[in-house]
Amino acid sequence: MEFIIFLSKLDKEILDLLIKANYILEENKIECLLNKEIKGLHNFVENKIIICTENAKRKTNYRNEKQRPNKDNFKTELVIRKSLRHEATHAIQKCNNNKIVGDIKNLEGKLHKSKKKALEFSTSNFSGNYAKEVEAYILEDKPKKVKKLLKKYCL
Numbered sequence: 836m837e838f839i840i841f842l843s844k845l846d847k848e849i850l851d852l853l854i855k856a857n858y859i860l861e862e863n864k865i866e867c868l869l870n871k872e873i874k875g876l877h878n879f880v881e882n883k884i885i886i887c888t889e890n891a892k893r894k895t896n897y898r899n900e901k902q903r904p905n906k907d908n909f910k911t912e913l914v915i916r917k918s919l920r921h922e923a924t925h926a927i928q929k930c931n932n933n934k935i936v937g938d939i940k941n942l943e944g945k946l947h948k949s950k951k952k953a954l955e956f957s958t959s960n961f962s963g964n965y966a967k968e969v970e971a972y973i974l975e976d977k978p979k980k981v982k983k984l985l986k987k988y989c990l
Contacts, residue, residue, distance in 0.1 A: 841915040841921035848936040849985065851924050856989035858926055858990045859883045872956065875918035879933075884922040910964045911925045921932050924971040924981060935970045942969050952990040 840851065850966070853860060857881060866876050867887035874894070876885045891897075895910040926937055946954070950972045957968045976980050 836860065836886075837947055838862055838886045838891075838915050838919070839846075840850055841912045842919065843912075843916060843978070845982065846916050846919055849919060849978060849982050850896045852982065852985040852990065853884065853923055853976075856926065856985065858931070861885045863887060863889050866965060874914055875899075877922045877990045879925070879929055882926075882929075884919075884926065886915060886918055886922075888915060889920065915977070920978055920981045921975040922986060924974040926965065927974075927981070927984045927988050928967050928970070935966050936984060936988065937970055938972075939966045939969065942966075945973050 839850070840849070850860065861883060862885065864885045867873060871890050871893070874891045875886050876887070877883075878885070884891050891914040892911055895908075895914055897908055897911040942982055946969055953970055954965075954968050957972075958965050974984075
């Protein structure tokens, strides 16, 4: 799985915890091809997370360092790391009887305006539940919290 090369040490720990929680992680499946805007998916039924590495690379203008260095490749790392944490948050919610772990009123106030467009995309194009998506968009920027919540709710 190529996406692993983009992960930080902490994100690799999140990945390991997901695997311990019996999650299957896959990459660049048909769902990614059907919608080139998505960078990750959580399949609640199959306990599966799909990372759309090729979509993330295309969206961030990733260039292979050997072919032509690109100072913007850090954007690809960031998108893939956030995608993993976002989908891991949905796993945490599933482990919590399919409910958010935070308080929605408190969470909404923390949602950065730049993420509101992404929230709209998730809730209108997918079966995304508003509260769950708000929580996932907030926690995708908090890897330590995602790791802690995975341990608390899923292991």
